[in-house]
Amino acid sequence: MVMFNHKHLVSIKQLSVEDIYTILDAAESLKEISGRDIKKVPILRGKNVVLFFNEPSTRTRTSFEIAAKRLSADVVGFSTKGSSTTKGETLIDTVRNIQAMSPDLIVMRHYSSGVPYMLARKIDIGIINAGDGINEHPTQALLDLYTIREKKGRIEGLKVVIIGDIEHSRVARSEIYALTKLGAQVTLSGPPTMMPVQAESMGVQVMYHPGEAIQGQDVIILLRIQMERHSKCLFPGLREYSSFFGMNKEILKYIKEGAIIMHPGPVNRGVEASPDVMDGPFSVVLDQVANGVAVRMALLCLFMGGNRD
């Protein structure tokens, strides 16, 4: 049996290189289930997963739900809008209430960075971080690694550029930690107002101009402009953004032969990329979504003891 000794998935940082490949390999063996006529196996029959989301999510939540159901786990959704403290209940109390109902795992999305760390200190059941504030989104990074490996055959030694609102992107942080850990060379690009201070401290290089940044890259990851997270004045407008930082046919002249373009979604069409780019031959956006189910199936198996017993 494979060694996998984590109770929680809080951060990519906690995973070793071996852990990451264990997850990707497990996903690979589970992926074919989604292609079957009867898409259900009894691996997690009798197990209970709570999807606790307090921020809107379509893709991640659906992906987890489908993944759990394909493994025969029972899934319960628990959503709160905004802060639970506004109702007089603290987050810890809410989660302890969920814990009292004895689920086997909580998949958690929260608008505040670091929440999975806090909960992992306080509760006994496993937590999978499905996105915490602007900090991390480890399962997205893992499915992107899976997609990169599937398309390019490897991760080590690849050149990857991430373009867009790095500062407010939990996807970017998880991608950076995961890719650098596996030996890829990561470049960040985008407007200086959306570049976190001392970004180089994460082991990456920064090239603001996207036309220069994409040259020679094997993988181009575009990030969503998160209008909802911007307090103010990070860029003058969407028109200005798309003409200087968006991907369009013009800029694609600089792209390397065989490169892939990824986007964690949801895409603001015409902003991060023009429609012809999104629908063009470089784009692997829908493969990412499909692989998301396989990777999350693998995580549910590994974290709910499917392989630990």
Place this chain on the structure above:
Amino acid sequence: MIWIKNGKVVHPDRGMVEPLDIIIDHGKISRLVPQGIFKNEGQVSRTINATGKIVVPGFIDMHVHLREPGHEYKETIATGAMAGVAGGFTALACMPNTDPVNDCRAVTEFILEQARKASLLKVYPIAAITKGQKGEELTEFGDLRQAGAVGVSDDGFCVTDSDLMRRAMEYARYHGLIVISHCEDKNLSAGGVMHEGAVSTQMGLKGIPSASEEIMIQREISLARLTGCPVHIAHVSTAGSVRSIRRAKEDGIPVTAETAPHYFSLDHTAVMGYDPNAKMNPPLRTPEDVAAIKVGLKEGVIDVIATDHAPHSSLEKDVEFDLAAFGIIGLETAVPLTLALVREGVLTLPEAIKKWTINPAAILGIGGGAIKEGDSADLTVIDSDAEYVFNIENIHSKSKNSPFIGKKLKGRNTLTMVDGRVVWERDAEHTSR
């Protein structure tokens, strides 16, 4: 008559440590005698053996939050005073951000009345600069001064309106009140929860840039130059702030400054793991800032150490990091953290004690802070060698929000005397328990 014998007496005013016996009579220091000379002929009611210990003027903390009135579940004046005497303090100056805000005579008098009832140490209220700390209208400085306020500050907020701050400084000077400024450009710091730097980037937390503090310090220095009125800068945390204050002092501008023990003991890496007890405002900065704060202390650019004791209950702290309140308690870790600076060679013992005694006393205009014949017997006896783990059970404050819990510390207060009365004793507390 009380006899403190065989202690090493620290004179912050003269920069020396002397083995002396102290004779206390009627609340005052009546005599300082070389050791081995004084004989008890029955006139001594209590002998305190300070062999192997240091005796210092009682610590004066010019920046605490006692939370009363309004937030008594976090701290009261009585519990804050208890934490103070247990930590070696004989006087506290409390900030006005209570509910209601200390912006009028009634609140100032209430605070002093609660302090009298607690009857442990001296409490000096700092009144608000503006009504309700809203930054709009000046409070009645004259009336507040007569009621017992010793300074004015909108601590927690910065007076954004520069003209209003100018008038506050001019008017405060007339009434003999020190203006204490919490320097923060709230537009730059908006939404920030820790220092903006590599660690905030890696943790996905919104940062507070050093510039938000430094810009306002530069404004206060300009206003002090314009008006000639003294201004005291609260909780200095950055290297740039130290540079600005150093230059202002060289130019003869009447500015004084304080820092808090956490700004020379911890840096922003303490936030890793999202511990709300490492969240304060200003935030813990970089190791380079910590080094600059130490140099600032050494050179006298920073005159005072103050705790910024900010009690919060688990309701404010046991929550999402973004939502957690800023601030930590500090009264009961001040002595060991300060002695660590002395052991490190940053300050001599008298230099370190000066920042807790005569310097804040002079800035607040309350007198004292030295061990001199005829002065009030406000004294603290410290065992600088005691090593221990700082535990929640050790904390007298009503709140337990300290990043030092579980840490090994060295040096602690063993006895506190206010006006000749022993108000706290470690031995007594431990035998009575």
